[in-house]
Amino acid sequence: MLIGIDLGTTNSAVAIWRNGASELVPNARGDFLTPSAVHIGKDGIVSVGTAALDRMADDPLNTATSFKRHMGVQRHQVLGGKAYTAEELSALVLRSLREDVIAYTGETPTEAVITVPAYFNDRQRKATRRAGELAGLTARRLINEPTAAALAFGLQDKADREPFLVFDLGGGTFDVSIVEMFEGIVEVRASAGDNRLGGDDFNIALAAMARRTADPEGALDNLPQARREAVLLRAAEKARRQLSHGPEASFSFTLGDRSFAATVSEAEFEKAAEDLLRRLRDPVVRSLRDCGIDPKDLSEIVLVGGATRMPVVRRAITRMFGRFPNSTVHPDHAVALGAAAQAGLLARDAALDEIRITDVCPFTLGIDVVERDTHGVLVQGLFSPIIERNTAVPASRAAHYHTMSDNQKKIEMGIYQGEARLVADNIQLGKLSVSVPPRPAGEIGIEVRFSYDSSGLLEVDVCVPETGLTRNLVIVDEEDRRDAGEMARRREALAMLKFHPREDAENVALMARAGRIYEDHIGELRQMVGQWMTSFAAALESQDPRRIVDSRALLTVRLDKIEGQSLL
Template sequence: MIVGIDLGTTNSAVAVWQDGVPHLVPNALGELLTPSAISMSRDGATLVGAAALDRMATDPANTAISFKRNMGNDREVLLARKEWRAEDLSALVLRSLCDDVEAHTGSRPTEAVITVPAYFNDRQRKATRRAGELAGLEVRRLINEPTAAALAFGLQDQEDREPFLVFDLGGGTFDVSIVEKFEGVVEVRASAGDNRLGGDDFNEVLAALMKPLVDPEGLLAKLDAPRREAMLLRAAEAARRQLSTADNATFAVTIDDRRLEAPVTADAFERACEALLRRLREPVVRALRDCAFEVSELGDIVLVGGATRMPVVRKAITRMFGRFPNSTVHPDHAVALGAAIQAGLAARDAALEEIRISDVCPFTLGVDTIERDQFGGYHHGVFSPIIDRNTPVPISRMGNYRTVQDNQKEILFNIYQGEAREVSGNILLGSIKVPVPPRPAGEATADVRFTYDSSGLLEVDVTVNQTGLTRNIVIVDEADRPSEKEIAARRAELAKLKFHPREEAENVALMARAERAYEDFIGDERRIVGQWITDFAGALESQDHRRIAEARQVLTERLDTIDASAPL
C-alpha cells in the first residue's frame, strides 16, 4: 500500500488515493493533522503528536518540536538521555502516521510519497528519505510541497490553467512555485524559498513583543530557560491564532496558579513582524526572475500552509501582488492531498493516466574553478554553474574546462550545489579527478556533463578531449562524515577569509550586494554579474585606492540598473 505524506515542521498529515480521489486519514483523536512533536516520558514511553505537544510547556527538556528545521545537519536533541537527529524524530512521526492508516484502512503502508520544501538541498532531501526508511517505508518519491499543492489545486476542475503562483508558508519553511497546467501536464516553471522562515518565526516575534508586557514583575525569570521559552511560545501560538479571526487577542501564561496576561492588537503584531513580512518578497522576486514572468501574467495566487491564515500575511500578499489571493484549497490539507495524487500516479491508477508532472532542479549544480581578473590575478574556489536552478528535469548539460598551469597532469573537479559565488558557501556533493596530458596551460581540456533527474540523482561524466579518457561518478548518497582532522583543516581554510584586505565597510557592503544579485539571476545575466564581481575583486586586491573608487562607482551603477528591472 502506498500513501502520500506531508511531513511538516508544525503538523503532519497522511492521505491515500482511493476510488479515484485523495482522502485524508484521521489520527487516533479523529484529527486530520498530527502535530510534529515527540516527547519521551519518564517511564520510557514515546509520545507522538498532540500528547507530546501538550508536554512542551511542562517538560520541555524531554520534548522536541520544529525538528524538521535541522533535517540534514548534525544537530542532535537529547531526550530521555539519548541523542536524536532530526531524521530519527521524523521517523517516529512517520511511523505514527502509518499506524493511523493501518487503524483506518486495515492495511499497513509499505511505500510512500513524502513531501519536502522546494528549497530543501541534497542533504536535507536525503535525510528525509532516511527518515522514511527508518519508519519502515520504501520512499517512492520525494515531491516538493508547493508542487504537491499545485497538483491538488490543478485537479479541482481538471481544466487547463494559466501560470499561477503557489505561496506556501508553513510552520518552519517558506516556498514559492510558479506552475502551469496544460493538457494534463502540471509543469513547475520555477521555485524559490526560505528554509528558515515560517509560523514559528512569527511566534517568536510575538513572544518577544509580549514578554515585558505580560510579566513586568519578572516572574518568568525564576523559571529555567527551556520551560520559560516553551511557555511563551505556546502562549504566542494561541494569541496568533486568535489574531487570525479577530483584531485583538489575549497573550496569557500561568505560573504557580497565577495567570499573567496582556492584550495585543493586530496592528501591534503587524508592526513587530515588518522584517519577516519583507522577507516574503525575496523568494517571489527570484522565482519570477528565473522564469521571466511578470506579476500581471499570473492567473492566481494560491495560499498553502497554516501560516497563510494570518491576516498580516494575507495583507502583505495582497499588497505585493495588487490582488486578493485564491483561498479555494485548504491551506493545511492541500500538500497531503497532492502527495496522495502523486502516490496514485506512482501506483499507476487508471483515474490518473492523463496527469503528468514536470518539476525543476531546485538548486544550481556546478564545479569549482579558477578565474582570472582583468589585472592578471587568479581567484580560486569560484563556482561555475553547469545546471542552473529552476531548469526543468530530467536535464543533461555540459561545460568545458581547461588547465591553468603548464604541464598540469590532472584536473580535480569538486561538485557543488548552491547559489553562492564562492564554493565555500555551497554544499560539496562529491569529487572526480582525471589525468590530462602535460601541455602548456589552457591546451588540455575536459568536457564535464551533468545529468540530473527528478529523484535527485546526479550523474557526472568527465571526458578529456585530447585522449578520450572518460571518468564517471553517480551521486546518490551523502558522503561519509569527514574526520575531525579534515574538519579542523577546513575550518582553518575558512578562517583565512576573515583576514582579506577588503575590510572597508563600503566595499564589504557593495560586494555583498553584488553577490546577492549573482544569486538572484541565472543564465547569461548571472555570468555577467559574476564577471562584474571578478573585476571588482581584482581592483580590491590591487590596493590602489583610486582604482578601487572607480571600480566601486562602476559596479554600483551596474547594480542600480539591474535592481530597477525587478518584477516587483
C-alpha cells in the same frame, strides 16, 4: 501499499489514493493533522503528536518540535537521556503516521511519497529519505510541497489554467512555485523559497513584542531558558491563532499560582512582523524572474500552509500583487492530498491516466573553477553553474573547461549545489579528478556533463576528448554509505582585529549585495556579475586605496542599473 505524506515542520498529515480520489487518514484522536512533536520521557516512553506537544510547557528538555529545520545537519537533541538527529525524530513522526494508516485501512504501507520544501537541498532531501527508511517506508518519490499543493488544486476540476503561483507558508518553511496546467500536464515553471521562514518565526516576533507588557517585572527570567521559551511560544501560538479571527487577542500564560496576560492588536502584531513580511517578497520575485513571467499575467495566487491564514500575511500578499489571493484549497490538507495523488500516479491509477506532472531542479548545480582576474592573477574557489536552478527535470547539461597551468597532469573538481559566487558558500556534494596529458595551459579541454532526474539523483560524467578517458560519479551522501546493518541498528535505536581593506564595512556590504544579485539571476547576467565581483575582489587584494575607491564606485553603478529593473 503506497501512501502520501506531508512531513511538516509544525504539523504532518497522511493520505491515500483510493477510489479515484485522495483521502486523508485520521490519527488516533480523529484528527487529520498530527503535530510534528516528539516527547521521550526518562522512562523511555515515546509520545508523538498532540500528546508530545502537551508536554512542551512542563518538560521542554525532553520534547522536540520544529526539528525539520535541522534535517541534513548533524545536530543532536537529547530526549530522555539519549541523543537523536532530526531525521530520527522525523522517523518517529513518520512511523506514527504509518500506524494510523494501518489502523484505518487494515493494510501495512511499505512505500510513500513524501513531501519536502521546494528549497530543500540535496542533503536535506537525502535525510528525508533516510527518515522514511528508519520508519519502515521506502520513499518512492520526494515531491516539492508547492508542487503537491498545485496538483491537489488542479485535480479539483482538471481544467487548463494559465500560470498560477502557489504561495506556501507553513510552520517553518516558505515556498513559492509558478505552475501551469494544460491538457492534463501539471508543469512547474519555477520554484524559490526560504527554509528559515514560517509561522514559528511569527510566533517568536509576537512573543518578543508581548512579553514586555505581560511580564513587566521579569518573572519569566527565573525560569530555565528552555522552559521560558516554551511558555512564551505556546502563548504566542494561541494569540496568533486568535488574531486570525479578530482584531485583538490575549497573550497569556500561568506560572505557579500567578497569571500573566497582555492584549495584543493586529496592528501591533503587523508592526512586529514587518521584517518577516518583507522577506516574503524575495522568493516571489526570484521565481517570477527565473521563468520570465510578469505578475499581472498570473491567473491565480493560491494560498497553502497554515500560516497563510494570518490576516497580516494575506494583506501583504494582496498589496504585493494588487489583488486578492485564492483560498479555495484547504491550507493544511492540500499538500498531503497532492502527495496521495502523486502516489496514485506512481501506481498508474486509471483515474489519473491523463495527468502528467513535471518539476524543476530547485538549486543550481555546478563545479568549482579557477579564473584569471583583470591583472592575470588566478582566483580559486569560484562557482561555475552547469544546470541552472529551475531547469525542468530530468535534465542533462554539459560545459567545457580547460587546463590553467603548463604541463598540468590532473584536473580536480568539487561538485556543488547553491547560488553563491564562491563555492565555500555553497554545499559540496562530491569531488572528482581526471588525468590529462601534460601540455601548455589551455590546450587540453574536458567536457563535464551533469544529469539530474526527478528523484534528485545527480550523475556526473567527465570526458577528456584528447585521450578518450572518461570518469563517472553518481552523487551519494556519506550517510547513505552506511551498510544495511547500520541502518537496521539505527532503526532499532528508535523502538578576531587587524582589518584588511576587505573587511571595511562598505566593501563588505557591497560584495554582499553583489553576491545577492548574483544569486538572484541566472545565465549571462549572472556570469557578468560574477566577473564584476572577481574584479572588485582583485582591487581589494591590491590594498591600493585609490583603486579600491574607483572599483567600488564602478561596481555600485553597475549593480544599481540591474536593481532598477523591478518585477514587483
